[in-house]
Amino acid sequence: MTSPAPTRSRKAQIDHTATALFRAQGFAATSMRELATALGLEAGSLYSHIKSKEEILHRVCFGLAQEFFAGFEQATSQAASIGGQLRQAIEAHVRVLTRDVAASAVFLHEWRHLSEPARSEFLALRERYEAQFRALVQRGLDAGELAAPDAAFATLTLLASLNWLPTWYRPDGKLSPDDIAHRLADQLINGLSPMGE
């Protein structure tokens, strides 16, 4: 009862298709009948594999949160300058975002359809993640490796640039995820001015 492989695969298939629909139409505007049709099933059949519609959303949101934490931890565990750690953290974030753009979009926009207490738990995780980023930026400011009037503000702007990515990124574009990660890090750290102005 712990982990039969074939069960997992059908469930994962449902999650995957649902994620794509949630992204394209939103959680509330996606019906279970629509999801079932996309999978070649009848609506009722879905409930042999999942308990509820929200369960899918829950799994997507919390699963991705875990990936973000893992990426950040790996990026900052290696010895490097603060600026180097920030760059690695940015690239790790971008890597998670681009690994599954649909899931990322759902993670970023559909979490508010979680009901309590999941919603609050999710927001707490999100705040914890942002706080980690903020602390890293603050260390950079203290060490003189970064310059900004306010760590909180700088961090918000930084994450903003990253989190808009799923709205325009296409896996078949000419820039690879690593290209994008590098350019984003460059632009955010160096700005748009020549020689930094």
Next chain:
Amino acid sequence: MTSPAPTRSRKAQIDHTATALFRAQGFAATSMRELATALGLEAGSLYSHIKSKEEILHRVCFGLAQEFFAGFEQATSQAASIGGQLRQAIEAHVRVLTRDVAASAVFLHEWRHLSEPARSEFLALRERYEAQFRALVQRGLDAGELAAPDAAFATLTLLASLNWLPTWYRPDGKLSPDDIAHRLADQLINGLSPMGE
């Protein structure tokens, strides 16, 4: 101070309340009965003032689009360096975003619930607006006032930072809209590195 002025038409009140609900719960997850209750009405009464639920969304989305275009035009019509124009355009964009955060959030996230052909028209407007920004950045690159490997990429990142604002901005925060506009422009143009570099 924020009490509804008696001069505001019932229609405008409906739009305003609906915008707040659409922002908090999403368009699809907000029912007309819920909207009516928030206004102290019965559901059917709404239809003495509006034709449909989508009509409200249409008005919010296209109304804000017009504001963005007006802001950009005013920002770039004044004679200034390219960098100065970009700075003004950024600040104009932020000013529109902060004037009505709820409407901005709806504009940014709920437009996909527009049905055709409104949806395509909206996307065309959006693309036109981004193209204007992109052209401005490109002129900056050509004139040597800005530095980036790619105007399109730089523009996306720039607008990304701006458009994330409605998710965290609170009108009663300690930063005024103009403060925010200035800081955002600084950070995006100069980056996080000390002295640029």
Next chain:
DNA sequence: TGATTTTACTAACGAGCGTTAGCAAGTGTA
């Protein structure tokens, strides 16, 4: 083999959805 689990079906439930029709009270205008 037989037992069990997995997978999917049909049919239906109660609830809520956006919207409409018809009516009535209040308000401004001539």
Next chain:
DNA sequence: TACACTTGCTAACGCTCGTTAGTAAAATCA
């Protein structure tokens, strides 16, 4: 006064929603 316009009500329409119950074929495994 009479008329029109605005505003809001009640009641209901056809429809879709997420979910459940009960059943059964197929796959898995002892």
